Amino acid sequence: MPGPLALVAGGLLLGASVAVAAEPVKQLLPKHYQARVVAPRQGRALLVNFWATWCEPCREELPALVAASQQFKSRDVAVVLVSLDSYKTGRTAVPAFLEKQRIPFVCWLLKAHDAQPFIELVDKSWDGALPYSVLYDRKGKLVGRLSGKQTQSSFIEAIKKALS
């Protein structure tokens, strides 16, 4: 469960070197998305990136997200990941990938037999295509979406809008 320690670690990592080791990947049940991913980060803009190790553009855009996040202070912006890998294979594949690629963000692994309720819960306008990112303002209100592979610039622009 991502308690204060995870929150602090996630925040500090934003401005830190990408050489910092990734945190252990946590299990996420759909019903816990708001309480564990979004709510604890209110007060900062939040970008949640949905990805999977099987998704090539997801893997390709993560370095750009790391670079973009380093342009912001940890007290202003949080970036977290939610992996949509199969729970069975993701428990080993996801942490191995994050560690190898030195991706420093907090990451959850979705545990759900059927993705549809989770997709609807996160964003009704999302059709499930990956990669996908949603942005929340400091009050935890969903204020932006990024569909498809992004660049460092497009991530930065979206985060700036969430901060404004």
Added chain:
Amino acid sequence: MKRFVSSIVLTLLAAAAVPVAAAEALKIGAPAPDFTLPSVAGGNVALKDLLAKNKAVAVIFIATRCPYSNGYNARMAALGKEYQAKGVAVVGINSNSTEPADEVKEHATKQGFTFPVLKDAGNKVADLYSANKTPEVFVIDPKGALLYHGRIDETHDRPNDVRSPDLRNALEAILAGKPVPAAETKSFGCSIKRA
């Protein structure tokens, strides 16, 4: 300056990708756009010809390199055989700019697809349908109206644990002359690699 221009170009490219991906999906009951595309096996296939000869047409946007889509290969091959025999045409469309026609042909042969697989160069048909990912299914009635849009079922990697066979349910309802029970469904999938 060069760096600044590069940054602008990258931003514009990323911004340009979003409206296409976010284009409004076809509504259930709306007319499905007609198309004619080359089959990777040779010749052209026109939607209107398939509609004229069948009780329904299932258009599935597929990929060769997407593990999520590939998780459904055996089920797509089986569905194709089963429903073609019942008077439903199944057609695969590959709109990925990264997957050339010869690769798509080899993939279809290897997977035992008996339904036609079409190459959508320039992703024109994907744009017409606002198709965004693979696999993504559109089922169309003989009058050209969209009856079902969404997934094949809810699990790409547990074919023996399918609890919500949404495409099969839709096709059975259509063949029975009944309303489709869940006409729109969602699942994860690889985004279509547009040109």
